[in-house]
Amino acid sequence: MTLSIATWNINSVRLRIDLVGDFLDSHQPDVLCLQEIKCPEANFPYRAFRERGYEHILVNGQKGYHGVATISRRPFTPVGHREFCRKGDARHTSVAIPDGNGDILVHNFYVPAGGDEPDPEINPKFAHKLAFLDEMKSWLTGRETDRKAILVGDLNIAPYEHDVWSHRQLLRIVSHTPVETEGLEEVRQAGGWLDAMRHFVPKEEKLYTWWSYRAPDWEKANKGRRLDHIWVTPHLGHRLAGIEVVRDARGWQRPSDHVPVIARLAAA
Amino acid sequence: MTLSIATWNINSVRLRIDLVGDFLDSHQPDVLCLQEIKCPEANFPYRAFRERGYEHILVNGQKGYHGVATISRRPFTPVGHREFCRKGDARHTSVAIPDGNGDILVHNFYVPAGGDEPDPEINPKFAHKLAFLDEMKSWLTGRETDRKAILVGDLNIAPYEHDVWSHRQLLRIVSHTPVETEGLEEVRQAGGWLDAMRHFVPKEEKLYTWWSYRAPDWEKANKGRRLDHIWVTPHLGHRLAGIEVVRDARGWQRPSDHVPVIARLAAA
């Protein structure tokens, strides 16, 4: 059976529920992983999903900040949320999707943004980000390597040179500092993950999933970053069929600053 | 020449500029007096008015609160704003509209709401409202009596029994307490004004211009109040041709809690 899975930092799912509906109608992913839903589970707009046949929903939300949700038109088993860094933040959820011979485990992450100042000594938000990466690394080491698994989300780090519009100008900007990009590479390698987006798009080619709200003419300036990611374990590597970055979404009415990314897996 | 003049507490002109445009397109008043524009003059959405041929605009605005604007498709001479109660509030503006033999003076007022507790000793907002009425009375006494003049606005008082859904239940509710209703009558009589709305609608008939946001089913409950008024001097009394309360406006998308009131004057 094939599987298509999308990840999207929606920056308030309630405010943008119509955009999400349009996206599901037009792109029909099997699974949608949202980040920054910005509401507790009780206020999640379930109906818009169920109306469209997305009846399997797992929400890890909190009031006002962060929050992730995994939504699927294929049945899944909720696996649970891990609370990283003992902060009470809703930044992770996981589900297991039956897929012929065994399940595919799907991790949905929202890594802390890290504030402005890239110094953990003076910026506790940056320290939190680095601690989160450390904990991701140890928790994921060996955990899914020998299974069929997918890790998606807003990882808030653009790891490679051409994941940002200017490597040089962003080296001291949070999301592209060496301690973060190297940290994220360690997480990826420790878990044995393959970077699905870069599997299809050469590392020499610019690839973005986020454009700041502050630049009025985002399309012309095109000062983007690749903050959103889809990783798969080697057991799924041979099934990777394609990647789509829905760049158009940045130009929709009242958009999120992130766009959806979709990965398509061939049948086993 | 005929003249039609509308008054509308818009509760943020920027948020509801599309509603205002629709109203102008559909009802085509010569003059529109807005209250509670809630922005300084610099942020006033002039373009939407000019695009529609309303090229004469006088704004007395302030940041976040209150603010009035008089908008006209007929030329006028700005007369100025009076600052009542030395509070720095933007609650009045006036213009003079050439009308054959002499001008028609148009006063646009936003009287303070007065808070919840109808006791000036313990509620300074109520004291301010009463002081505002006092100052209106002395300032207007004899001032326009012998001219062609119109006074419109959100006066935040429902003066007569049938200006509220329940006279008995509102006697101790701010906007319908005796000290306010009597005070407003004194203002009206001291200036020699005629109540144009009650000129057409008998005092025994319910007449409202405002329905609270808090009542979810405003139309069915119909617990309204007549807070918005159009007064004219005797020199214009014989020209009063009709009054329209645009009640529908309360049911528009994201409405103001007040609806527009339009007065039509016949040619001299």
Added chain:
DNA sequence: GTCGATCGAG
């Protein structure tokens, strides 16, 4: 209920 201001966060 609905607004704008202010704030922290992105």
Added chain:
DNA sequence: CTCGATCGAC
């Protein structure tokens, strides 16, 4: 620039 929370005002 845009979001939600909080607040005071209506």
